[in-house]
Amino acid sequence: QVQLVESGGGLVQAGGSLGLSCAASGRTFSTYAMGWFRQAPGKEREFVAAISRSGDDTYYADSVKGRFTISRDNAKNTVYLQMNSLKPEDTALYYCALRITRGLVTTIEGFAYWGQGTQVTVSS
Numbered sequence: 001q002v003q004l005v006e007s008g009g010g011l012v013q014a015g016g017s018l019g020l021s022c023a024a025s026g027r028t029f030s031t032y033a034m035g036w037f038r039q040a041p042g043k044e045r046e047f048v049a050a051i052s053r054s055g056d057d058t059y060y061a062d063s064v065k066g067r068f069t070i071s072r073d074n075a076k077n078t079v080y081l082q083m084n085s086l087k088p089e090d091t092a093l094y095y096c097a098l099r100i101t102r103g104l105v106t107t108i109e110g111f112a113y114w115g116q117g118t119q120v121t122v123s124s
Helices: none
Strands: 003-008 010-013 018-025 033-039 046-051 059-060 066-075 078-083 090-100 118-124
Touching: 003 090, 010 018, 010 046, 018 033, 018 059, 018 090, 018 118, 033 078, 046 066, 078 090
Parallel strands: 010 118
Antiparallel strands: 003 018, 018 078, 033 046, 033 090, 046 059, 066 078, 090 118
């Protein structure tokens, strides 16, 4: 069984930065692609970023491209999301997710395991 635990959320002013972490256990972490998603109140969960098993390939939603950076440390079984130039519209519950099949995808259905989420609130 896979467990994913996010941390690092909080309250930040617009224009500020925040770093999220997601610690994984229960599977060989380096074998799987990872992703970050978010869900704002009253909205559907949406893709934010994804990273390949090795970390060589990354993919971002257009809304965060150039501001967010996804990375991973396979030795620590951890994936990160560095968020810069934050905007109020980035306010959401952020989830990390693990994909158990090959390839890098951006769909919710493509990820089998999910964390509980960490709240990010950006004030204007």
